[in-house]
Every structure is written in C-alpha cells, then in structure tokens.
Amino acid sequence: MELKRQLLFCCISLLQLLHCRSEHSSIGFATVALCPDISALPSRHAKSKMLCGTACSAPTWTATCSTSPVRPDSATLATRPARDSDLRQRVRASAEPIAEQLSLKMLYRFGTHGLENAADPSKYRLWSGSATTIDAQGAHFVEDSNSFLMAATPCFEGFFNVGHKFSIFVRAKHPMNIDGTYMTMRECVGNKVSQDFYTYDRNFWHDMYWPPQPKYVLTKSGNVFTRSSSVALVSSGMTYDTNGAAHYFFNGSMHPAMMASPDSSGTLTNSRFQCIELGGYLKTPRYSVRGSMSCFAMSTRLLTQAEFVQLDNWCKQV
C-alpha cells in the first residue's frame, strides 16, 4: 500500500514537472485557442467584446478562456478563422518584437490588444470582472468588487522562486492618494496572495512570500511622489533579484528599494498561486486602482532604466 502511494506520488510529480517544462520551452507554433481579433468584433459591444469569455468560451474557442463565467455571444463566432493553420499564423503574427528583446512573459497594452498577451498570445489571456471596462485609453477600474482583470498562469510561479530575477512594469493614471493594487499573484479560487505590487502613501510597495522556504519580504520605493487627490500619469516598475536587491522605477528614474519589514518567515504553506490579478485585490473595493491602466508587463530578468523607458515608449504608441 505504502509503495503504491509513493509510486502514485512520483508519477504525479513527474507529470507536473513535464507540464511545467513545456511552459518554459520556446515553441514557435503551439496549437492554441485564440480569441477573435478584438478589432473584428461588433463595436456595439464596446464593453463586453473585451471579455475573454464572450469571445472564447463558445465551443470553437476552448481552453485558454474557458475559466470565464461569461456566456458566449453568438455574434462573435463569425470572426473565427477557417482553419487551424490560419490560427497559428495569427498567433505568430501578433507577438511583439519588444517582448523577446526584454524577455517579457507578459505584455498587455489594453487600448490596442484588448486582453491578449502581446508577448505570447497563446498564453495568459486575461478575463475581466463585470465592473471593468476597456477602451482605447486602457482598462478602467472602479471601487467595486467586480473590478479586476485576471488570468490563469499555470506554472508561472516558478519564475519567482529563490534564485530567479524578474521585473514588473505598469503604466497607469489614478489619484496619488490611493491604496491601489497593480498586480497580485494569487490562488485562483482561494484568497491567498503570494506577491503584491501596489501604490500607497507616496511609495510603491512590493510584498513577496516564498512558500517553499518559507520567507516573506516587503520593500518600498521611498517617497517618490506626493500624496494628492488629483489624477496623474504614473510609469512605475520594479526589478527583483530574489538573492538580494530590488529597485523601483518611477517616471524615468530608478530608486534602490528600502526594506520595509525585515526578512522573516512566511506564513503561507501552499505554493499553488496560479492566477494573476490586475487592478484589484481579492474583491476588496478599497484596494482598487480607481483609474486606468494602459499597460502591464512582466520580464524574467532585471530591466535597466533605459529598458523601462523603452517599454514606456512602446506603451505610449496607441
């Protein structure tokens, strides 16, 4: 009995390993479910057309978007490509060159690409809570529990394990006195968060747990802006070397991170944080961005100041 159990565990571990390995390899043409081009969808659905579920949960569009609760709108089916090969071509055609240059796993420019990941349209397509709207200016968030964007990110948490490096970038517009969440890595169903990038009290903050260690680190940018209720444009980012230092990027300059609480033991025991959430925090309205986000990106290396500026410029091209 004991042996059987071990064998079974071993098989499951192997399967997970294989699954995660394929996540990291760079396959040019995977057969994927791809939503129709946003631009091809009927414009009177100005809001709902951006909901991934609307476009993709119909029988012909499976997998990537099936987690959305939204029912398909039959009108969107008309834009379905005729054959598999068309589908693959379109996947290839829409990957942006800057993604490879800056090692981006995620790149969203909502005004032009809707909820599609411009770094690799076959992965991490977002879906939208019902209170979030998208237009040419970007994704708009309000103080409402249904205001957020989410994507399933299977195996993604490996990019943040100890020994790795990563960077996050956000271009947003919001009042400068909010406690607003740009990004969390979280459980898809449960309410635990392993990582949190947000703005609060003149600082940008990053909160990180590593369940396997377990370890907990909270850093902040220092007072890089003043508290104000007027809406301002913000280009913010952070780089994180899990062996050491973090840096923050704000409106063109880099700032070394300040440790906001000493390294300590984490409290999380689970390591399955397989979703990303943007613009909101676990359906808690007071942590909404309360403004718009035009761009979001994540890289698997430390971006330089010049590279953040390059990314910011790419995000402006709308």
Ligand SMILES: *[C@@H]1O[C@H](CO)[C@@H](O)[C@H](O)[C@H]1NC(C)=O
């Ligand atoms: C960031 O830079 C932009 C463009 O220069 C400016 O409009 C904005 O006010 C700045 N944001 C803050 C919070 O200072």
